[in-house]
Amino acid sequence: MNDLFAEWDTMDTVEAVRDALLERYDVTMIEADEDAYEKLRRIRPFFAFNIAEGMYGPSREGQIPAMLEMLRIPYLGSDPLTLGICLVKSRTKEVLSYYGVPTAPHAVVGSMDGCRDLQIGFPSIVKPLHEGSSKGIYDSCVVRSTAEREREVETVLATYGEPALVEEFLPGREFTAALMGNGEGLRVLPVVEINFDALPPGANPIYSYEAKWIWDTVERPLDIYACPAPLDERLLEEIENLCRKTYNVLRCRDWTRIDLRCDAAGMPRIIEVNPLPGILPRPEDNSCFPKAARAAGMTYNGLINTVLDIAMTRCGIPVRDGRHAVPA
Secondary structure (H helix, E strand, C coil), X not given: CCCCCCCCCCHHHHHHHHHHHCCCCCCCCCCCCCCHHHHHHHHCCCCECCCCCCCCCCCHHHHHHHHHHHCCCCECCCCHHHHHHHHCHHHHHHHHHHCCCCECCEEEECCHHHHXXXXXXXXXXXXXXXXXXXXXXXXXXXXXXXXHHHHHHHHHHHHHCCCEEEEECCCCCEEEEEEECCHHHCEECCCXXXXXXXXXXXXXXXXXXXXXHHHCCCCXXXXXXXXXXXXXXXHHHHHHHHHHHHHHHCCCCCEEEEEEEXXXXXXXXXXXXXXXXXXXXXXXXXXHHHHHHHHCCCCHHHHHXXXXXXXXXXXXXXXXXXXXCCCC
């Protein structure tokens, strides 16, 4: 399978964001390629709605924000440091662990020799260390033996040219939470639950690349999500508190999507933090952040303009219209 472009936004998404912003502002499109710096320096927009995933390396999501900071152009979203930490999964877990935020036990494996003497039991899951959008996370990545684990580690090393992350497999329910805001204005939108019963028979209960991009299609959509998730008050409060703490510990800004999974005791733990959340525009695309926003009463254009207002307010820039406030 070729998942090279899985992280990058389609033109449908880029154009949908542009059209939403055009409701109130003039928009200039700048592609996040090697010419981006000169274009930004020449045009000098008063604000940048950054959704660039970057091109190469584990710090790629911070490339455009770093350029914007050098040029003193305010922009949407987290800074380069937070973006870099969140893309490298082990660094995310190390920072969260320092602050007492629970994650799955893990190890980083940079060579086949590193597979020896791992203290992570079975079942476990093997992932690329710094990828997003389920790149490198296939149904086969849940492993139940040393031979299977070595196979998956070798695949990661050979295919992605980066270390593998080996995690204890958490057997419980899985959720994703969309957060918007800063400081006291931070809000957790309705939580999304991943419905693994919708996967094909025999598939592992993970939100794999196959589940996200192959099995779930516009023509034959999977009933993969429940939003709002059916949660009792205790678990909902635990998830929301854990997400707020994670957001603040990692110094996220404006918006972020956080993935969680429950352990054998039913306690939620952080899986990944996505400060550049996916925002596919059509409901049938099953994109989690827009899905949560719709459940909170926002249209797609309302979501885009709300997060723009949040970011501009953080930067001290007056907004032109106040109709896009996040529902309390």
